[in-house]
Amino acid sequence: MSCYKGKYADELISNATYIGTPGKGILAADESTGTIGKRLSSINVENSESNRRTLRELLFCTPGALQYISGIILFEETLYQKTAAGKPFVEVMKENKVLPGIKVDKGTVELAGTNGETTTTGLDGLGQRCAQYYEAGARFAKWRAVLKISANEPSQLAINENANGLARYAIICQENGLVPIVEPEILVDGPHDINKCADVTERVLAACYKALNDHHVLLEGTLLKPNMVTPGSDSKKVAPEVVAEYTVRALQRTMPPAVPAVVFLSGGQSEEEATINLNAMNQYKGNKPWSLTFSFGRALQQSTLKAWAGKEENVKKAQEAFLARCKANSEATLGKYQGGAAGDGATESLHVKDYKY
């Protein structure tokens, strides 16, 4: 059977390609209510709807930032929120040529018989939810699958189950006009070296692309959001050029050229580390028939959050921090980042063991 060729095919292809425009990338601002609550409490801000709204307005309305952003992933609540002046956020984005995206998974549950491995839920009624989100202005979606590296992990069951879930989610999105971001995150936790991470990443990505093919997904209308290939969090760090080489090689071995772009997750990397690694990848000489860009959450917002601390008088300072990170990552997608756009907190590791959204 052929891949998806329905009414949204051309739009999916052009939106996926647009997201990978050199110089642009994705702001992942889709923290669930619980997760954003932890961020807000770390700066002593109450987790109320209006504070969540204020934070997102601070980000989306930073003067000059949106030129560096091709898409923003939102949590459902945010899709329907507005600026203080009453303009829907999705309108702000549209006017600035930023595609709104939407997180559609419903978190992970454990797989029985495994050592704490998980699969991701959210398939029930997904078709209808995607159609509603499309109507509300969303043009892409995101679903996070999670795998870990350990003595016997990831197991074949975890790989198969997560790959299959991603493929089901992906085709349902396409049938409803949303470009699916395929995110098979392999957690950085552990004492393993970069070779182990590379081996696992290659196995996982191969399984994902086989599943996408089996489920008739139109690859030209998808994006990949993988981890970079790095040593484990308890292992010695390596130079950015090494991360670049291993990561690009893993993609060369598994990712068909039909996929227009890779939008890396930052995992537990600090803002600066994530940018420098992305920059190294774009400088790396080798076959790279897809754009290499970012889909960063913590690695775009950390300094901004600290600078804001919930105070109106800090908004300008916070927005400057955000603009600096957006610009830095934009340069990194072009291999032109010179370093040193670091604000307070930019080099702080954002690793949280066994991170749960």
Added chain:
Amino acid sequence: MSCYRGKYADELIANAAYIGTPGKGILAADESTGTIGKRLSSINVENVESNRRALRELLFCTPGALQYLSGVILFEETLYQKTAAGKLFVDVMKEAGVLPGIKVDKGTVELAGTNGETTTQGLDGLAQRCAQYYSAGARFAKWRAVLKIGPNEPSQLAINENANGLARYAIICQENGLVPIVEPEILVDGPHDINKCADVTERVLAACYKALNDHHVLLEGTLLKPNMVTPGSDAKKVAPEVVAEYTVRALQRTMPPAVPAVVFLSGGQSEEEATVNLNAMNQYQGKKPWSLSFSFGRALQQSTLKAWGGKEENVKKAQDAFLARCKANSEATLGKYQGGSGLSEGASESLHVKDYKY
């Protein structure tokens, strides 16, 4: 588990990349004794070892031809044969910068419970055979898996079994220093349209690359020998630009950039058709992070065979025909073929034989 990183890794990568050198391609001269017999009898030549040797010498020693070839696939007998003057064919090739290759499969057998679908055999003792072939000078190998398109074909069983066989063959080759050419030929026979061929090709190639990954094959040290994506033999033909678009798209959707080159089989296409299609692919504007070249048997030899007719006095004429096809295909790998060059008798003749068996 990681992919192959043993003692031959660097050599495999270098050899696979070399075979894909723009301007060069592969001559598939690995016809088994039985198959070459049919070719020889079509020009009234007796199927004896000395005639088989004479034909191969005619080809390999055509002045100026080897510059257009990066590799020649041989049948086992030929690996050990020599020119009339006593020089080993493999040495002739080495001196001309051509890598010797070797066919290592042992033909197909039917899969029970299917409608005439097959799997390919040859895994038993394959490692030792590969090691011997490497000692004799071979640096790449070839294994042909065969699938067909029908109302219920290819079946999942046929796809899985052939993909798995290709992957086992591939890793065994790499462990013994030979670059494996992965050949999942989907026969052109049938009334199906080009869309059907594309769908099947994408499914089959996806299964192959998953199997290669499962079996820890080093993709940078492999080559792919697929069919071009075309309408079936009983369906209306399409323009070369359409073949190019569908074929490149199928590869974009399934073939990781780590694979350095694609060496297309010609199937039942005439010499000219195969060259013109290859040329169109190299002119096609789109993402193509692998070389697109040729591994032609019939589509390089047809005119040559006819011109030779088994007669000593025809050798020069035959060699001229062979040189013309080599040069034409070399130009096609660069997207520079102008068409109609040195068209000899037979160059536009369809070489399709229904349900072709080697």
